[in-house]
Amino acid sequence: MEATHQPLLRLRDLSTDIALRRGTVHALDQVNLQVDQGETLGIVGESGSGKTMTVLSIMGLLPHGGSVVGGEILFDGRDLRGLEAQELRRVRGVEMGMVFQDPLTSLNPTMRIGAQVAEPLRVHQGIGKAEARDRAVEILRRVGMPRPDKIVDDYPHQLSGGMRQRVVIAMALIRSPRLLIADEPTTALDVTTQRQILELIDDLREEFKMAVILVTHDLGVIAGRADRVAVMYAGRVVETGTTAELFRSPRHRYTEALMRALPESAAADADGQGRLYSIPGLPPDLSRPLTGCRFAPRCRFATDECRTTDVALTPDGAGSGHEFACLHPVTEPVAITASSAAPRAASGAAEPLLTVRDLVKEYDAGGAGVRKVSGRVSAVAGVSFDVAPGETLGIVGESGCGKSTVGRLVAGLEPSTSGQIIVDGTDVATLGRAARHRMHRQVQLMFQDSYAAMNPRMRIDSILTEPLEIQRVGDAAARRARVSELLDQVGLPRRALERYPHEFSGGQLQRIGLARSLALRPRLIVADEPVSALDVSVQAQVLNLMRDLQRGLGLSYVFISHDLSVVDYMADRIGVMYLGKLVEAGPAHQVVRAPRHPYTQALLDAVPSPHPGHASNAGTAIRGELPSAVNPPTGCRFRTRCPLAQDICATEPPLEGGTHQVACHFPLRQEPPES
Amino acid sequence: MTRYLLTRLGQALVIVILVTLITFVILHLLPGGAARAILGKEATLQQIAAFNHEMGYDRPLWEQYAMYLQRLVQGDLGYSFQLNQSVAEAIVQRLPKTMLLSLASTLLAVVVAVPLGVVQAVRRNRWPDYTINALSLLAYATPIFFMGLMMIILFSQVWPVLPPEASQGFTLAEMLADPAGLVLPTVTLAILTVAVYSRYIRSSMVDNLNENYVRTARSKGLSEGRVIVGHTLRNGLFPVITLLGMYLPALFSGALVVERLFNFPGMGLLFWQAALKRDYPILLGVTLLISVATVVGALVADVLYAAVDPRVRLRAGRS
Numbered sequence: 001m002e003a004t005h006q007p008l009l010r011l012r013d014l015s016t017d018i019a020l021r022r023g024t025v026h027a028l029d030q031v032n033l034q035v036d037q038g039e040t041l042g043i044v045g046e047s048g049s050g051k052t053m054t055v056l057s058i059m060g061l062l063p064h065g066g067s068v069v070g071g072e073i074l075f076d077g078r079d080l081r082g083l084e085a086q087e088l089r090r091v092r093g094v095e096m097g098m099v100f101q102d103p104l105t106s107l108n109p110t111m112r113i114g115a116q117v118a119e120p121l122r123v124h125q126g127i128g129k130a131e132a133r134d135r136a137v138e139i140l141r142r143v144g145m146p147r148p149d150k151i152v153d154d155y156p157h158q159l160s161g162g163m164r165q166r167v168v169i170a171m172a173l174i175r176s177p178r179l180l181i182a183d184e185p186t187t188a189l190d191v192t193t194q195r196q197i198l199e200l201i202d203d204l205r206e207e208f209k210m211a212v213i214l215v216t217h218d219l220g221v222i223a224g225r226a227d228r229v230a231v232m233y234a235g236r237v238v239e240t241g242t243t244a245e246l247f248r249s250p251r252h253r254y255t256e257a258l259m260r261a262l263p264e265s266a267a268a269d270a271d272g273q274g275r276l277y278s279i280p281g282l283p284p285d286l287s288r289p290l291t292g293c294r295f296a297p298r299c300r301f302a303t304d305e306c307r308t309t310d311v312a313l314t315p316d317g318a319g320s321g322h323e324f325a326c327l328h329p330v331t332e333p334v335a336i337t338a339s340s341a342a343p344r345a346a347s348g349a350a351e352p353l354l355t356v357r358d359l360v361k362e363y364d365a366g367g368a369g370v371r372k373v374s375g376r377v378s379a380v381a382g383v384s385f386d387v388a389p390g391e392t393l394g395i396v397g398e399s400g401c402g403k404s405t406v407g408r409l410v411a412g413l414e415p416s417t418s419g420q421i422i423v424d425g426t427d428v429a430t431l432g433r434a435a436r437h438r439m440h441r442q443v444q445l446m447f448q449d450s451y452a453a454m455n456p457r458m459r460i461d462s463i464l465t466e467p468l469e470i471q472r473v474g475d476a477a478a479r480r481a482r483v484s485e486l487l488d489q490v491g492l493p494r495r496a497l498e499r500y501p502h503e504f505s506g507g508q509l510q511r512i513g514l515a516r517s518l519a520l521r522p523r524l525i526v527a528d529e530p531v532s533a534l535d536v537s538v539q540a541q542v543l544n545l546m547r548d549l550q551r552g553l554g555l556s557y558v559f560i561s562h563d564l565s566v567v568d569y570m571a572d573r574i575g576v577m578y579l580g581k582l583v584e585a586g587p588a589h590q591v592v593r594a595p596r597h598p599y600t601q602a603l604l605d606a607v608p609s610p611h612p613g614h615a616s617n618a619g620t621a622i623r624g625e626l627p628s629a630v631n632p633p634t635g636c637r638f639r640t641r642c643p644l645a646q647d648i649c650a651t652e653p654p655l656e657g658g659t660h661q662v663a664c665h666f667p668l669r670q671e672p673p674e675s
Numbered sequence: 676m677t678r679y680l681l682t683r684l685g686q687a688l689v690i691v692i693l694v695t696l697i698t699f700v701i702l703h704l705l706p707g708g709a710a711r712a713i714l715g716k717e718a719t720l721q722q723i724a725a726f727n728h729e730m731g732y733d734r735p736l737w738e739q740y741a742m743y744l745q746r747l748v749q750g751d752l753g754y755s756f757q758l759n760q761s762v763a764e765a766i767v768q769r770l771p772k773t774m775l776l777s778l779a780s781t782l783l784a785v786v787v788a789v790p791l792g793v794v795q796a797v798r799r800n801r802w803p804d805y806t807i808n809a810l811s812l813l814a815y816a817t818p819i820f821f822m823g824l825m826m827i828i829l830f831s832q833v834w835p836v837l838p839p840e841a842s843q844g845f846t847l848a849e850m851l852a853d854p855a856g857l858v859l860p861t862v863t864l865a866i867l868t869v870a871v872y873s874r875y876i877r878s879s880m881v882d883n884l885n886e887n888y889v890r891t892a893r894s895k896g897l898s899e900g901r902v903i904v905g906h907t908l909r910n911g912l913f914p915v916i917t918l919l920g921m922y923l924p925a926l927f928s929g930a931l932v933v934e935r936l937f938n939f940p941g942m943g944l945l946f947w948q949a950a951l952k953r954d955y956p957i958l959l960g961v962t963l964l965i966s967v968a969t970v971v972g973a974l975v976a977d978v979l980y981a982a983v984d985p986r987v988r989l990r991a992g993r994s
Contacts, residue, residue: 061890086898093896100894105887110909110985120895155985168891175895 006077007034008211009058009179013071016050016057020065023287027053029235030071032313035179040205040212042226042243044219046258046535047506048283049232051215055181058213059098060088075179093124097172099201101184103164107156113140113167114152120175135174143170144200160625162193169200176208183215190398190562192622195606198225217535219262220608223247228321231255234283234294237313241322244612251316251329254279254295261540262610263569275547276569278540282505293327301328351425352386353556354410354443354524359383359419361405375630379405381580381637382419384655387524392550392557394571394588396564396603400626401577403560407526410558411445412436424523441471444522448529450513454501460512461497467519486515489552490545507538511545518549524556531566543570564607568592576600579629579637586660596662596669599638636664683977687970694966698959699743703736752963753956755949762960765945770927771847773934773941777925780861784868785915791869792876796911797903799881807873815870823863823936830859841939860937864930868922875918880911909983916983920976924968928961 016028028050035041045051056062058073060080073080075095080088100106108116117139118132127135133152140148143166156164165185172180182201186194202225205212214226222229223243230240231252239252250256259265260277281298284290293311296302306327313323361380380402387393395403409416412428421428423442431439447453454463464483468474474482487494490511501509510530517525527546531539543566549555561567567574568588575585576597584597595601602622624641627633633640639649644666655663660671710723710732718726727733731742746753752762791811795804814822831839842849842856850857883889884907892906927942934943942961949957 059894061893064885089896089898091896092894096894098891098894100887100891102887106891108888108892108906108910110983111906119892119897123895123897123901157986171891171895 005036007074008037008076009213010034010074011054011058011071012074014054014057014068014073015070016053016062016066017069018053018063018066020287025287027066027235027286028057031232031235031237033230033237033240035211035213037178037211038205038209039228040202040214040226042222042229043213043215043232044217044222044229044258045232046217046283046537048234048286050235051217051232052183053235054232055098055183055213055215059092059096059181061098090124093120094175095177096179096181097175097177099165099168099172099180099182099185102188103161103168104188106168107164109156111155112152113154113156113159116156117152117167117171117174120171124175136170139170139174140167143167143173143204144196145170161189162196162625165189165193165197166200169197169204173204173208178210179213180205180208180210181213181215184217185214186221187216187218191564191603191606192398194221194608196623198608201225218608219247219259219536219610223610223612224608231258234290235286236294236325238295238326239322239324240313241316241324242320245320245322247610247612249330251322251324252295252326253299253301253328253330254326255324256330257299258536259610261536263540263543263565264610275544276540278544279537280541282507293325303328351389353389353391353424354387354558355420355422356386356406356410357384357420357422359406359409359421360417361402361409361414362417377629378580378632379629380409380416381632383575383577383580383582385575385582385585387556387558389523389556390550390554391573392559392571394559394561394567394574395577396561396567396574397577398562398603398626400579400629402580402629403577404528406577407445407528407558407560410524411443411526412440413445438471441520442522443524443526444517444520446510446513446517446525446527446530448532450509451501451506453513454509454516456501458500459497460499460501463501463512464497464516464519467516471520473520482519486518489518489549490515505538506534507541510534510538510542514542514545514549518553521553522555524558526558526560528560529562530559532561532563539566546570564592564604576603579626579632581637581663582655583638583664584660584662585655586657586662590660590672594669594672596657596660596667596671597638597664598642598644598666598668601668679981680978683974687974690970691967694963694970695744695747696740698963698966699740702743702955702959703739747963752960755954755956757949757952757954758957762956765957766942766960766964768845769941769945772850772939773927773943775847775850776857776860776864776930776934776939776941777922779857780864780868781919781922783861783865784872785919787865788869788872789876789912789915791873793880793903793908793911795873795877796880796884797899799877804877808877811870811873814866815874819863819867819930819932820936822866823859823933826859826863827936839937841937843938843940860930860933860939863936864933872915872918875914876911879914880907883907883911886910913980913984916976916979920972920979923972923975924965927968928965 011031011033014028014031015026018025018027031050031054033041033043033054043051043054053062053066056066057068058080062068068081075091080091083091114133114136118127118136121127121135122132136152137148140151145151145163145166151159156167159167180201185201186197189197198221201212201214204210214222216222226243228241229243229246230237231246231254232238233254239246239250239255246255247259250259257277257279261279263276265277279298284294284297292307292309293299293302296306299306309327311325311327313325316322316324359380360382363377363379383402383406385393395406397403405414408414410421423439426439428436428439461483464486465479468479468482473479483497484494487496492508492511492515496504496512501512504512513530530546531542534542546557547570550557557570559567559570571588573586574588574591575582576591576599577583578599584591584595584600591600592604595604606622622641627637627640635650635652636642636645639645642649646665648665653663653665655661657671710726710730711718714722714726731739750763752766754761755765758765791807795807798804827839830837837858838856839859840856841860842853844850844853889902889907892902897905928946931943931947933939934941935947938944945957946961948954949961
């Protein structure tokens, strides 16, 4: 390290342990990192990689039982570990600021916004109440809060998620920190809101001349925003370098695998079927002693040397600061080409398996009996689509657009307000109780959080047998045989049957969830955000499995997700929903590459792309917030936020077109001629 | 807010009417009827018929119920021939004393339990937590009459500093004039309450200390004291409000065992003696009063919630 150049923050061999009842987890093992003034460092890694523990160690906010056990945290040349408690609190409260992942729970529910935002000033600078309030208004205005002088007196629950995240940012900024730490600041937010927040952090970094540490699992978020990147795996930094360099030529095999596992990379792979590259196995258990490269057990290039030698970060020799800890590094560049997936073969003009016509679902607004109905929430407002046998229909949209409600209605979990759901030629509404009961065999659900969807006190055996018992399928022996077959299909060992849900990882739970929905040999599976809670490498495993099963069993999927790249990878056709309406529907490659509705375009623009300097980080973001579904805008529901809106948009545009339909008076493109 | 209150009041009223119906039915299910219960086994049929006619018990049931309600509204809870005074009068004499006992012990319990619970939560799974936990479990498991006896033995026999019996003043003022007599019953009653409350507060504080907003507060560099008092305590005390609401009926019913033990002239003792002598008018009058207090207690807790928690307030106020 040159003597003249002192980084703002430098971690030297930082090690952190977390004491749990079942043993000690060595969450961080000799982490070395540095952040310069005014620079954005991205820390990327999957869950359990230690990225969050790193920043919590810096802030001294480790959870109960956690403690830094070795190394130095040099902030501005001083080791924070050696500071008095009071001085440490001052550094934390004045020189650093932190933005957390979940804005909904990060604010005190019983304290006014203004009081929470201004609290650091009141505590550390002894500023009076009135002045603190003024400063809070000022900083709230700065982070783009509408009517800040009113918001200061509000409580957190009165604001949307995006607005609450702005409040948390304001709270971090009011102290003019020199280092802003953002831990997954946009993971809980919709893409359009995510974009607003990331841009805000970028702008503020320049204005306040802060250094920023951006922690995320999302390579796309890092690519667009960070100057330098550190990739973490199992409590260690495995690779670090400038963003451009690292994305152009990742050297560590883990970084490479992570990039290849992105759905965006599917088309770049040689495999004609577009299978995703997935990393086999699971990250190591950090409560056990580990030797050698921690990625070795999952790495296809690992040799015996990898399993026995500890590899330190070494420079790549080009002098650009690119360092990696790998004995068999990547030598050829791994370009993630912007995918140009070939259109999948159309499934022909077979009779649709599922037909939905003018589906409407409204809920009573308001709580349980306390107040009378003052309006109706229009969750789904006249949605129509078909799903052919063996086809995947992707439904995308932001939270509150009604996509999950459509899934629940199709699966028969809730009755619709009006409209038709026709499964295999039979209108579900015309069926009696018993017939509808049997109909449920045809349509099954797969959930986002399979753990929450399983009874924690039931063994996997009972969980998988239950649907067969309810539908009275076969005798006990036949059921046992069926359950074993299901496990084979989803790639889990037989011994899983004896275990309970909490003993499995997220990816394994999704496999069990899939097995359960397959138990009754359905023809259609409604998968509601099936991979949203998973890490990229595991997500790839589950997506591959879902496609293999589709091919093998001739399944249809209604694949609901907020993630356009995943839907693009999985779906034959895509429907885009906005505030209860289907605004665009068509073949997946067309919708994603040549969108016709301005909302679809805005959604695509907002998705952070894992290509540094890629065009998608330009373009215009949607402004404003999703309107309320109680009394939604008349006519086109997107018109209140649409850059192209005219007077005519107050009348409702029909969903029109041949194979690529759009509901817009001013479609961005004409439909390409049928070929 | 007003609308919310009115709705809750309406609900409370319906429940109270149901309660009167139930007490009315019980009154008529008494073996041999009310007359037998009041006049005794020796009464002749003529006497019973005369009594029934006098009291209106020979009229149709709905008419009797209407009369019963009418009397209730006027505060007439019936007449105790055994005490030779009206039920209302008997209650009015004793209620203030019971309320004094309950309020004092609840106040004491809250004042002690809140800091205990907070200390336990902050030092969770370390010796202060374990110690307090063991003590409160012990207090919780000890039968209250045993606890009371121990108190009497300790503080008026072994170390005679306090009288073993509550002061027998006829009015509230007379009782207050002799505060020493109040100490043992109040403390005995409070010990059990402390044990219950501190456990609730501990678990609620532990939950809150693990919340993300607490981490946010710490990230501002606040001292631990400020994090706890300024941020966590208010959210952590919600369960106490529920407990207080549930406890309100006890203000009226009194702690039966404690009042009996210390010969404390309150509602509990009244109920106890009435039960021994089968004084049905008193028993039913007190039952009705406690039922109403239970309903009102729940109502008060809800209103307190709305006052303390902005989320409840807003949901109610938006109509």
